[in-house]
Amino acid sequence: MKKELIELRVNGLTHELAIEPSALLLDVLRRDLDLTGSKRGCDDSSCGACTVLVDGTPMLACTLLAFSCEGQEITTVEGISEHGSLAAIQKAYGDWGGAQCGYCTPGFMITVKHLLTVNPDPTEEEIRSALSGNLCRCTGYTQMYAAIKAAIEAEKKGMATLK
Amino acid sequence: MTNDYSIIGKSIAMIDAAGKTTGSGKYTDDLSLPGMLYGKILHSPHPHARIKSIDTSRAERLDGVVAVITGKDAPNPFGILPVGHDEHALALEKVRYVGDNVACVAAVSEAIAEKALEMIAVDYELLPAYFDPEESMKTETNLIHDNKPNNLEKDYHHVFGDPEKAFAEADYIAEGRFLANEVSHAAMEPHCTLASFELDPHTGTLGRLTVWSSTQVPYYLQHKLALVLEMPMSQIRVIKPLVGGGFGGKSEVIPIEIIAGIAARAAQKPVKITYTREEVFWAHRGRPRTIVDLKTAVKNDGIITAVKARVVQDGGAYCSYGVVTILYSGALLGALYDIPNIQYDGYRVLTNKPACGAMRGHGTVNVRFAFESQLDEIAAKLKMDPAEIRRRNLLKPPCITINGLRVQSYGLPECIDQIVTRSRWNERKGKLPRGRGLGIACSHYVSGAANSIIRSDMPHSTVNIKIDRDGGVVIYTGASDIGQGSDTMVAQVAAETLGCTLSRVKVVAADTDLTPIDIGSYSSRVTFMNGNATLRAAQEVKKQIAAAAAKKMNCVPEEILFRNDRLTCGDGSLTRPSLTRPGGAEIRSESATVSGRVEGQILRGSLQQKRKEEGPKDSMTFEEAVVAAIDFHGALSGTGSYAPPPEARGGKHKGAGVGPSPAYSYSAQVAEVSVDEDTGQVTVHKVWAAHDCGRALNPVSVEGQVIGSVWMGMGQALTEEMIWKDGLLMNPGLLEYRSPSSVESPEVEAIIVESIDPEGPFGAKEASEGSLAATIPAIANAIYDAVGIRLRESPFTPERVLAALRAKRSAKPLNLTEGVDPTAPTKFREHGGELCFKGKGPKRHEFDPARQPAHPGGAD
Numbered sequence A: 001m002k003k004e005l006i007e008l009r010v011n012g013l014t015h016e017l018a019i020e021p022s023a024l025l026l027d028v029l030r031r032d033l034d035l036t037g038s039k040r041g042c043d044d045s046s047c048g049a050c051t052v053l054v055d056g057t058p059m060l061a062c063t064l065l066a067f068s069c070e071g072q073e074i075t076t077v078e079g080i081s082e083h084g085s086l087a088a089i090q091k092a093y094g095d096w097g098g099a100q101c102g103y104c105t106p107g108f109m110i111t112v113k114h115l116l117t118v119n120p121d122p123t124e125e126e127i128r129s130a131l132s133g134n135l136c137r138c139t140g141y142t143q144m145y146a147a148i149k150a151a152i153e154a155e156k157k158g159m160a161t162l163k
Numbered sequence B: 001m002t003n004d005y006s007i008i009g010k011s012i013a014m015i016d017a018a019g020k021t022t023g024s025g026k027y028t029d030d031l032s033l034p035g036m037l038y039g040k041i042l043h044s045p046h047p048h049a050r051i052k053s054i055d056t057s058r059a060e061r062l063d064g065v066v067a068v069i070t071g072k073d074a075p076n077p078f079g080i081l082p083v084g085h086d087e088h089a090l091a092l093e094k095v096r097y098v099g100d101n102v103a104c105v106a107a108v109s110e111a112i113a114e115k116a117l118e119m120i121a122v123d124y125e126l127l128p129a130y131f132d133p134e135e136s137m138k139t140e141t142n143l144i145h146d147n148k149p150n151n152l153e154k155d156y157h158h159v160f161g162d163p164e165k166a167f168a169e170a171d172y173i174a175e176g177r178f179l180a181n182e183v184s185h186a187a188m189e190p191h192c193t194l195a196s197f198e199l200d201p202h203t204g205t206l207g208r209l210t211v212w213s214s215t216q217v218p219y220y221l222q223h224k225l226a227l228v229l230e231m232p233m234s235q236i237r238v239i240k241p242l243v244g245g246g247f248g249g250k251s252e253v254i255p256i257e258i259i260a261g262i263a264a265r266a267a268q269k270p271v272k273i274t275y276t277r278e279e280v281f282w283a284h285r286g287r288p289r290t291i292v293d294l295k296t297a298v299k300n301d302g303i304i305t306a307v308k309a310r311v312v313q314d315g316g317a318y319c320s321y322g323v324v325t326i327l328y329s330g331a332l333l334g335a336l337y338d339i340p341n342i343q344y345d346g347y348r349v350l351t352n353k354p355a356c357g358a359m360r361g362h363g364t365v366n367v368r369f370a371f372e373s374q375l376d377e378i379a380a381k382l383k384m385d386p387a388e389i390r391r392r393n394l395l396k397p398p399c400i401t402i403n404g405l406r407v408q409s410y411g412l413p414e415c416i417d418q419i420v421t422r423s424r425w426n427e428r429k430g431k432l433p434r435g436r437g438l439g440i441a442c443s444h445y446v447s448g449a450a451n452s453i454i455r456s457d458m459p460h461s462t463v464n465i466k467i468d469r470d471g472g473v474v475i476y477t478g479a480s481d482i483g484q485g486s487d488t489m490v491a492q493v494a495a496e497t498l499g500c501t502l503s504r505v506k507v508v509a510a511d512t513d514l515t516p517i518d519i520g521s522y523s524s525r526v527t528f529m530n531g532n533a534t535l536r537a538a539q540e541v542k543k544q545i546a547a548a549a550a551k552k553m554n555c556v557p558e559e560i561l562f563r564n565d566r567l568t569c570g571d572g573s574l575t576r577p578s579l580t581r582p583g584g585a586e587i588r589s590e591s592a593t594v595s596g597r598v599e600g601q602i603l604r605g606s607l608q609q610k611r612k613e614e615g616p617k618d619s620m621t622f623e624e625a626v627v628a629a630i631d632f633h634g635a636l637s638g639t640g641s642y643a644p645p646p647e648a649r650g651g652k653h654k655g656a657g658v659g660p661s662p663a664y665s666y667s668a669q670v671a672e673v674s675v676d677e678d679t680g681q682v683t684v685h686k687v688w689a690a691h692d693c694g695r696a697l698n699p700v701s702v703e704g705q706v707i708g709s710v711w712m713g714m715g716q717a718l719t720e721e722m723i724w725k726d727g728l729l730m731n732p733g734l735l736e737y738r739s740p741s742s743v744e745s746p747e748v749e750a751i752i753v754e755s756i757d758p759e760g761p762f763g764a765k766e767a768s769e770g771s772l773a774a775t776i777p778a779i780a781n782a783i784y785d786a787v788g789i790r791l792r793e794s795p796f797t798p799e800r801v802l803a804a805l806r807a808k809r810s811a812k813p814l815n816l817t818e819g820v821d822p823t824a825p826t827k828f829r830e831h832g833g834e835l836c837f838k839g840k841g842p843k844r845h846e847f848d849p850a851r852q853p854a855h856p857g858g859a860d
Helices: A025-032 A088-095 A105-118 A124-131 A142-157 B017-022 B057-061 B110-118 B163-168 B218-229 B255-267 B277-283 B322-331 B365-381 B386-392 B412-422 B486-498 B526-553 B584-591 B604-614 B622-633 B699-718 B772-787 B798-810
Strands: A004-010 A013-019 A051-054 A057-060 A073-075 B037-043 B049-055 B065-070 B101-107 B121-126 B152-160 B172-180 B192-199 B206-213 B236-239 B271-274 B289-298 B304-314 B342-349 B436-446 B461-467 B473-477 B505-509 B561-563 B566-568 B619-621 B637-642 B664-675 B682-692 B747-753
Touching: A013 A025, A051 A105, A057 A105, A088 A105, A088 A142, A088 B017, A105 A124, A105 A142, A105 B017, A124 A142, A142 B699, B037 B110, B037 B255, B037 B277, B049 B101, B057 B065, B065 B110, B065 B255, B101 B110, B101 B255, B152 B322, B163 B289, B163 B304, B172 B365, B192 B255, B206 B218, B206 B255, B218 B236, B218 B255, B255 B271, B289 B365, B304 B322, B304 B365, B322 B342, B322 B365, B365 B386, B365 B436, B365 B772, B386 B412, B386 B436, B412 B436, B412 B664, B412 B682, B412 B747, B436 B772, B461 B526, B461 B622, B473 B486, B473 B526, B486 B505, B486 B526, B526 B561, B526 B566, B526 B619, B526 B622, B526 B637, B566 B622, B619 B622, B664 B772, B682 B699, B682 B772, B699 B747, B699 B772
Parallel strands: A004 A073, B037 B271, B206 B236, B304 B342, B473 B505, B682 B747
Antiparallel strands: A004 A013, A051 A057, A051 A073, B037 B101, B049 B121, B065 B101, B152 B342, B172 B289, B192 B206, B192 B271, B289 B304, B436 B664, B461 B473, B461 B637, B561 B566, B566 B619, B664 B682
C-alpha cells in the first residue's frame, strides 16, 4: 500500500510522517516515533496495554487507524510525567506494588490518569469499573487500588512525595 | 535481630519501577536494530499429519522476502529436559498439533511476511489424532512419537510405607475423581525474540550470535541455541530485557527463540519475531488437564494414615517439562501434612494439542485441589472442623517425609491460626446465610528445585560483585527478573550485607556474556538460591573492606559494623540513627548527601588529605573504606555461589530428583464466596491468604506475589479454561479465555508469616507460587459450605454449578470426564436453548417467540 503523509500531534509535538493509510496508531507510535511505552498485549482490543489518550479520551491504539487521529492531541505514557519527574500516580504505582512485570502498566497509567481527571475522588466501585478495560496478569489489581488511593492523597496534599 | 536490618524487611519500590510506569523500560519487542527483518511463522492447520512436501519457492520470490526457512535448515532435536529432546524448531516430518511450527519467513515488514506465508504450499497426509489422554493411552498405531508406545510420555509408580495395610485398618476412606481443566499463563507480554549475528572480524562470515528474548531461562536458551544451531555456547550471547510476566510460560526454550536464530542466519540480518496473542496460546506450555483419582484413609480422630493417587495428565504433543510435572504431582503429596503411607501412580500422556509445561505451582496445583477438597469431605463426614483436621495432621519438623523431602522451617500452623483469626472462622463458619460460605485450604511449594534439570555438580547460582573507587556497587547476577522483583531482591541483599545505601547498588542481570550462570527463574528458586549467592559474594567483599578499614581504624575487622553507608568500630555509638525509608526516590536523594559530598566525587588526593588531618578514627564512610580497600587489595570484587546441600536433594528412588528443595513455603487460605442458585454464578468476596515466606525481604513485593498467586488461582477456579474442539482451541484470546478483570477480582488480604528458614538468605523462602494451589480448593470448599454441592471439576462455571445443584436435587451422580452434563435436560423448546418445562412454565412476554404459534413456511 502506498504511503501518504500525515501530521500527528503526540505528547505536545507535531510529527510529519509518511505512513500507509492502513497503519494502526500503535504501530506508528512504536515503530515510526519510537514511543515504545504503549504495548501490544493482544490484537483485538481486549487487554488495554496500548491505551492512549486521544483528545483526552482513552482509546485503544491497537485497533485505531493512525490516519483517523490526524488533528487530534495524542498523549502516550511517555507524555504523562510532570515537570520532568514522576507523576503522583506513577510514583504510587511503584511504591505500592501496582506494577510487577510492568507490561500492562503504561495502559493503566493512561486509564487512571483519565479517571482522576474526570473524577478526582472516585469510590472503590468507580475505580474498579474504570480499570476493567485493562487486564493485568500479575497483581490481582489489589495493590493498584492502594496505589491509586495514595496518588489521590498525594494530589490532595499537593505533594510530590507519598506516605 | 529482627529489627536490626536497615534495608531488608522494609517495603520499597522495585529498582526498575520508574522504567515501568514511564514506559521507558525496554521489553524485547521494544528493541530494534538497523536493517532488522520481521519474522512470521507458518503454523500447522492439522492436529496430526505427515508432511509430504513443502514448496517455498513462490514465497521466496515475493519482493521484500529475504529468507524462508523450514525444518531442514536446523534439524537437530531439542527440548528443555535432557530426557525430552523431541521437538524441532520447525517440523521435520510430522506436525503434531494445530499451531505446530512449519516454516518461517523473514521479510522487511510483517505484512509482507504474512503474505509470503500464504504462498507456501504444504502437502499434508492426515493422521488419526488423539485429544483425550485416556483414549490416547489405549492406542498402538499412528503414535504421536514413534518411540513412545501407547502415547505414554512417562509413567511413575511410587509406594512409600505400607498404604495397603493403612487402608485396611482405616476408620474411614474417602474416594473420588477430580478433574482440573487446562489453563494457560497468558502473560501480558507475548513471546518475542530478536536474533542478530555479528560478522567475524577475521573472515567476514557469520560469527557470534546475540539473542534478546522474553525468557525466564537465558542460560538454558544459550544451551539449546548451541545445540540446534551447532555453535559453541561461547559464541552465543543471550540477553534478557524486561520480561512482561512469565508464570512458567517462558521457563523453557520454545521454538520461536530458536527459529529467530535460524532465520537470522539464513537472512544474514537481524530478525525479530513477536507472537500474536493467538500464537501465544498455541505456544502454551501451561497447566495440563489433569484427572486425579484420589483415595484418602483416616482414623476417627481425623489423622490421615494413607493417600493413594492416580494422576493422568493430558500433556499435549511434546514432552516439554512433562516428566517433571508428573513427578511434582506425586512428590508434593508429601511435605505439607504428615502422611505416613503414600501410593502414587502418575501418567503423562501425549495428545495432539499444544505441549503443556510448567505453570505457577508446577505440578502441584491440580492434585492439591483434589486433596484439599477430599480433606474437606472427610472433615464433614467426621463432623470435624476443617481447620482442626488440618491442624491434626501437621508435620513435626525438622523431619524427612516418607518420600524423602527434608522439611525445616514450617510456618503452616501459624498460617492456619492467622487466617482463622482474621476471617473470624470460628464465629462465622457454617453460620452464614444460605448461598454464602467459607472454605479453607492449605498448600506449599518448593523454594527452588534441589536438583537442576541438567544433572551436574555445577552451582545453581553464582553472583559477582565489583566495587570501584566511586563507591558504586555493581552486582552481576544471572537472576532473571520477570516482574517478580529479583533485581530488587539482589540489590537489597547486597546493600544490607555491605551496610550501604540501596542507591549505590547497580544490578547487571541476565546477560550470558556478563553475568555468571544462574539456571533461571523457575521453581521459585531465585530469592533462595540467587539471594544466597549474592549474600556470599557480598560477604566476601565485606571481608576485604573490613580488613583494610580495620587497619585505618585500629580495630579488629570482625568488630566493624557496616551500616547506613558507614563503618563503625566497637560499640557502634557513632552509628547514625536508623532512618525511615519511604519510597525509592527518597533513598536516591538521601544518598546524594552522604558525608556532605556529592557521591562519587571523592578523589584519592583529597581523601588522603582528610586522613592526615584526622588521624585514626572511630568510623569511616563507605566510600573511604572502599578506597582504602582498593588501595590495600588492588581491586575489590567478590564471588558467591549456591548449590543446595546434599541432604536436601531427596531420596534414591526413580524420580526422586523432583520434589526435594532446600526449603518449602507454606500457605493457608480462607475464601468467602456466595453462590447464586438460579444462575450458578459464584462470586468470591474475599480471600484471606497467609503465606510463610521465611522472611519478607521486601514486604510489599511478597504481598504482591501472594495476592497475584491467589488471584491467578481464583481465575483457574472460576473462569479460566482452554476449550478444545478436535484439537482446535476455541478461545485463543484474552477476553474469551476470561482472565479476570478488576470487577471480578475480590479483595485479597495477604498475611505474611515469617518462619525464618535456617538456610535461606536472611531466612527467606519463596513467595510467588505456593499460594496459588490453596485458592482453588478453598473456593470449592466455600461453595460446599454455601450450597452443599461438592464441585470436583474446575473451573466452577455457572454450567457446572447448576449441573451439580440439579444432581444434588435428583441425587443423580455426575460423571465428570464425559464432558457432557448427565443431569442436563434432554428436551428443549423449539426456539432453542430454553429449558423444557413439564408444567405450565414461567410466564412469558407476549412477544416471546416461544408464545407464537409455529408458522411453517414463515407466512408471518
